[in-house]
Amino acid sequence: MSRKSIEALASGHYWAVPHAPSPLDGSNGHDEVFPGADCVSDGKWVSFYKDGQEVWACNAVYAAAHFDFSAVPNAGASTAG
Helix, strand or coil: CCCCCCCCCCCEEEEEEECCCCCCCCCCCHHHHCCCEEEEECCCEEEEEECCEEEEEEEHHHHHHHEEEEECCCCCCCCCC
């Protein structure tokens, strides 16, 4: 069986929404991001923010596999400082 390759989330500012939770997920940090959060990726690590405060972080491959992202144009200094 071949495994699907997942690429790391590219550097940038995004709006992140967790995929639908599975009963097997348990406590994995996604609830801090639900229903959505601003996030910043450097291509290796992704930090998630609500009200300007970091609420969770994970590596960029995990993020790409477990969240949906929409690019935030002109994100400037609105989330991370």
